[in-house]
Amino acid sequence: MKFRRIVSLLVAATALCAGLAKTAGAADEAKKLDAAADVFKEIVAIPEKGLPPALLREAYGIAIVPGVIKLGFIVGGRHGKGVLMVRTEDGEWSNPSFVSFTGGGIGWQIGAQSSDIVLVFKSKRSIEGIKKGKFTLGIDAAAAAGPVGRNAEAATDLQLRAEIYSYSRSRGLFAGVSLEGAALRIDDDANAAFYGRKEIRAAEIFVAKGNDAAAVKRLHRMLAEHAAPPKR
Numbered sequence: 568m569k570f571r572r573i574v575s576l577l578v579a580a581t582a583l584c585a586g587l588a589k590t591a592g593a594a595d596e597a598k599k600l601d602a603a604a605d606v607f608k609e610i611v612a613i614p615e616k617g618l619p620p621a622l623l624r625e626a627y628g629i630a631i632v633p634g635v636i637k638l639g640f641i642v643g644g645r646h647g648k649g650v651l652m653v654r655t656e657d658g659e660w661s662n663p664s665f666v667s668f669t670g671g672g673i674g675w676q677i678g679a680q681s682s683d684i685v686l687v688f689k690s691k692r693s694i695e696g697i698k699k700g701k702f703t704l705g706i707d708a709a710a711a712a713g714p715v716g717r718n719a720e721a722a723t724d725l726q727l728r729a730e731i732y733s734y735s736r737s738r739g740l741f742a743g744v745s746l747e748g749a750a751l752r753i754d755d756d757a758n759a760a761f762y763g764r765k766e767i768r769a770a771e772i773f774v775a776k777g778n779d780a781a782a783v784k785r786l787h788r789m790l791a792e793h794a795a796p797p798k799r
Contacts, residue, residue, distance in 0.1 A: 596665060596761035600782035603631040603650045603663075604789060606683045610734075610741055611793045615716050617741060618687070622713070622732065623794040628653040628688035630751065632668045635735075637680040645670040647684065648754060652786065653694050653773045658796040660787055662778045664769040665757035666697075670749030682737035686751070687713060690730045697751060698770045704731060705747030712743035 607629075610617045623629075632649030650663040668684055686704075688694055693708040704710040713732030733746040753769045761780075762772070776787070 596757050597780060597782045599633070599648060599665065599757075600650060600663060600780070600786060602633040604782065604785045606631050606633045606685070606736070607786070607789055607793075610685065610736065611789070613741070617716065618685070618734070618793075619714055619716065620793070622687055624796060625689065626654070626687050626794055627691055628686075628694045629790070629794065630666060630668075630684075630686040630688070632666070632684040632686075634681050635668055635684050637682065645682075645684075645749065648757065649684070650786075651697070651751075651769075652790065653688075654796070655774065655776060659776055660790045660794070661773045662775045663783060663786065664772045665754040665761065667752045667754050668749060669752070670746055680737060682735045684746070685713075685734040685736070686746075687732045687734075688730065689732070693730045694773070697753065698768075698773070701750055701752045703748065703750045704733065710745070710747055712745045715741065715743055 611623075628651060630649060630651040632647045635645050635647030637645045645668065647668045649666055649668065651666045652663050653661045655661050690708070693702070696702045696707045702708070708730040709728070710731040710733055711729035713734045715734075733744055734741065735744040735746075736742075755768075758767050758769070758772065759765045778784070
């Protein structure tokens with residue numbers, strides 16, 4: 568009897584720890600969503616130097632990766648985690664899938680630097696590639712440094728010559744940057760922690776919307792305001 572009681576207590580303790588870990592994991596992902604929303608809010612607040620409204624209206628998907636860390640001494644690398652949302656069939660925005668961003672570079676780089684990365688996807692094909700798990704810019708789809716500001720709309724070709732436009736914000740400066748060779752990967756562990764389902768996949772997330780989490784609602788509101796589809 569004593570042995571059974573000990574076993575029962577151990578099982579209960581394990582379940583409690585698992586529940587606490589799950590709650591903590593979901594809270595961590597909610598912070599990532601809030602950070603992504605902060606980045607988007609700050610960038611669209613400066614239309615003359617931010618994301619071109621026309622590009623946002625035509626976007627099929629948007630990835631926001633706050634606080635990407637660039638570490639380097641001669642050989643550098645970047646790594647960060649963020650979110651990706653895609654446009655659903657009715658023109659609204661899906662629930663977010665968590666992603667990780669990894670890129671490298673070679674050069675005389677000393678020290679650490681943090682930057683926010685924004686990727687604007689112009690085609691459904693590139694999103695389909697990401698659903699498979701890992702996606703490399705410039706290899707799996709054509710990528711280019713994105714145009715900046717309202718004035719860029721008239722002067723820059725936004726007609727799908729590149730499937731992905733990439734941006735970086737560092738030390739207050741927001742600009743289009745080339746991120747060819749960088750990899751975007753679906754973060755299955757983060758998705759499982761946030762949605763509470765171990766086997767949930769990005770393809771399922773991208774067709775769903777209306778999550779009740781406050782951080783998701785905030786992102787949906789901002790995308791609905793600044794990235795609504797063009798009226799036909």
